[in-house]
Amino acid sequence: MVRQKRAERTRRSLLRAGAEVIAARGCEKASLSEILQRAGVTKGALYFHFPSKDALVRAVLEERAAVVPPDSGQPYAQDSIDFTHRAAHAGERDPLLRAETRMAAESLSGKDCPAAYREWSATFQGMLRRSAKAGETLPGTDPAESADTLAAAYLGTRLFWHATGQRPELTEMLARLWRHLLPGLVLPATLHRLDPHGGDVSVEAGSTDESSREPSETR
């Protein structure tokens, strides 16, 4: 039992160190030796948890995707909005989210660097299915198609924000995106009950603490 706890702690250290190094250097340049050093973990312990760097990178992405948004009750569409705002708020201090943005940016140039598009699409799809079931979405809405569209537009907005000097605030850029997207997604009766700025975006304590050292090269 104690051993299991220790193994889980080691796994979390590796995920966190992996995310931090990827966020700072990019997926392609992230080295296993730097990750091991940051995590304070031996090579043997690493390979117990992850058979390859690839597997570790995948696990970092899946870790973020496993953060299930809260079910706040109707309208469900608000959950999707809130989730993007919460991720944006957390993004600057949560290494998992910073790693994900970095990987999205690297998606063309980084060989064998998976991007977070599929994970985000899956997250949105789950939320949209609940919305559709509750009769919030426009007739003919296909949750899978809409989820791809939302994932592409949402990650594009995060990249745009990073690339153009981070003005205005990301939360304002997200609100604009939702104002443009929602009328094509939900019924008017739902629309006027939604807040594009995020109804409840108080950021919960994430899976990682805030006392992290940053790798120096965090531009």
Place this chain on the structure above:
Amino acid sequence: MVRQKRAERTRRSLLRAGAEVIAARGCEKASLSEILQRAGVTKGALYFHFPSKDALVRAVLEERAAVVPPDSGQPYAQDSIDFTHRAAHAGERDPLLRAETRMAAESLSGKDCPAAYREWSATFQGMLRRSAKAGETLPGTDPAESADTLAAAYLGTRLFWHATGQRPELTEMLARLWRHLLPGLVLPATLHRLDPHGGDVSVEAGSTDESSREPSETR
């Protein structure tokens, strides 16, 4: 006069070679010597036109932005839609557009590599101002804000498409994006006159011919 023509031809060779090398290697790794070799141009001729690699990279982006969409008559909003489809069609064979996508992907990791976000936003803004003037857009639409939103969502869609295996066709992904965005952008009376798949996307002969050799590393 002859000298001027020759200078213009050299400049175009450099722009084209620059775009091809950037598209293949990324902006950061694109080397001036490879660009010179592809263009068949001397270093002296390069510096006559572009004082630095930076200046050449900027010029490649501006070259694309200078492609003004045709004024097809009302509804002007259709011009924006058609333009994105035309760019998507041309993207796979036009080195300027491939370079731009590559730079958008590199926007976080590539030091000093400008991304095309601002250029696309400016292009959309011009089109949206015409739409707004013609009374096509929803009351309260701010062309500058909407242009940023469209540029982010559009480039995000191109990256998503590249990163997720290019299925479905880019033109279908763009149509879905427009179907989601247009109800939040234009008046219902305009909306039902628009074709999200692009009304007229026959690709004109671009600024570059199609007989280009590709650098080998074009993943």
